[in-house]
Amino acid sequence: MRKFSIDPSRLSRYREASASAYAAGREAQQDYLDRHHELGEIKAKKRLIDQGMEIPAYDRARLHGEADAKIESIGTEIQRLSEARARASELAQHHGAIAAAIDDYVGDKKQTFAHGGLGVVAR
Amino acid sequence: MKTLVGKVKAAFAQVQEDLDGLRDRIGELKGERDRVEALPHDIAEIERRVDREIATARERRSLRYPGFFQAFVVDLTLSGYLKRAFEADQLGFLAAWDPVRLKSVLMEDMPLNGITDADRATRLKKLSDDILATEIAEEVLLREMEASTNAPIFRRTDANPAILLAPDTELS
Numbered sequence: 001m002r003k004f005s006i007d008p009s010r011l012s013r014y015r016e017a018s019a020s021a022y023a024a025g026r027e028a029q030q031d032y033l034d035r036h037h038e039l040g041e042i043k044a045k046k047r048l049i050d051q052g053m054e055i056p057a058y059d060r061a062r063l064h065g066e067a068d069a070k071i072e073s074i075g076t077e078i079q080r081l082s083e084a085r086a087r088a089s090e091l092a093q094h095h096g097a098i099a100a101a102i103d104d105y106v107g108d109k110k111q112t113f114a115h116g117g118l119g120v121v122a123r
Numbered sequence: 124m125k126t127l128v129g130k131v132k133a134a135f136a137q138v139q140e141d142l143d144g145l146r147d148r149i150g151e152l153k154g155e156r157d158r159v160e161a162l163p164h165d166i167a168e169i170e171r172r173v174d175r176e177i178a179t180a181r182e183r184r185s186l187r188y189p190g191f192f193q194a195f196v197v198d199l200t201l202s203g204y205l206k207r208a209f210e211a212d213q214l215g216f217l218a219a220w221d222p223v224r225l226k227s228v229l230m231e232d233m234p235l236n237g238i239t240d241a242d243r244a245t246r247l248k249k250l251s252d253d254i255l256a257t258e259i260a261e262e263v264l265l266r267e268m269e270a271s272t273n274a275p276i277f278r279r280t281d282a283n284p285a286i287l288l289a290p291d292t293e294l295s
Contacts, residue, residue: 002255004289011288017275097280098287105284 006106018092018099025092028085035081039074042067138268145261146279149254156250163237173229180218185211255283259294262286266294 046067049060163169185208190197199207209216217225238246265276278287286294 004285004293006288007290010290013275014287094277094280098278098282098284101280101282102284102288105288 011102011106014095014099014102018095021088021092021095025085025088028081028088032078032081032085035074035078039071039078042070042074046071138264142261142264142268145257145264149257149261149279152250152254152257156247156254159238159243159246159250162243163234165237165239165242166233166235168239169233169237170230173226173233176214177218177222177226177229180212180214181222183212183215184219185209185215186219255286258283258286262289263294266291 046064049055049063049067052060055063164172186205188197188201188204190199190201190204205216262278262282265278269276
């Protein structure tokens with residue numbers, strides 16, 4: 001089997017790509033959860049508006065309408081974030097798989113060096 | 124300007140086609156490697172294995188009834204002994220009973236499309252060499268594309284890490 005050296009710049013490129021894809025995935029997940037949390041709060045507020053006896057009827061209708069508009073807008077955003085999260089997750093898996101294979105390979109090479117080497121060179 | 128854009132597009136389409144061709148070829152070669160790995164042993168090797176198994180089973184001497192040769196009284200009849208011998212070791216019993224017939228029955232249903240270990244090793248070596256050469260060609264093409272577009276291009280998740288990490292000079 002032909003032996004190859006390791007180009008350190010390529011090693012860091014793949015590791016960085018994986019780390020950054022993972023971070024982007026985490027961020028997308030957090031954005032998605034934040035919006036969900038926000039939606040929950042608005043829905044809770046809307047319930048309070050509906051139950052609030054001291055609010056005049058015309059005000060209640062206005063506040064109710066505002067809450068509905070917000071719910072709709074956040075719902076659309078959540079849909080967009082959900083798609084972004086799926087894309088980010090796919091990307092993270094792709095880069096993660098490559099980085100894992102590379103880590104295995106580099107780990108094997110270290111083993112090889114430890115046992116006297118087989119003509120491979122890590123630069 | 125329109126002609127230039129058209130030329131660039133055509134060049135990209137050609138490169139993409141080359142890349143797809145290389146990736147298809149890698150997939151085919153890997154499929155062929157899996158197929159060769161899974162091919163059965165050749166019939167001579169199968170026969171050796173069957174012979175070995177029967178010989179080992181015969182060594183257990185399942186039909187050696189002590190009542191025929193021991194001076195003291197054996198408290199088991201021949202019939203009881205045979206029943207016990209069969210229950211304890213069917214293969215040993217059959218091998219002692221009729222090894223030729225047993226072999227013939229075992230060999231009846233064996234595959235005939237097998238290959239020798241040497242043949243398998245030769246074919247796998249050739250396929251591995253072809254896969255390596257094609258993967259190198261793919262990586263060289265990808266690096267050229269990256270150099271000309273200045274944008275990173277995704278690798279296959281099952282790409283060979285040795286090639287992904289190799290310096291340019293070792294891939295030429």
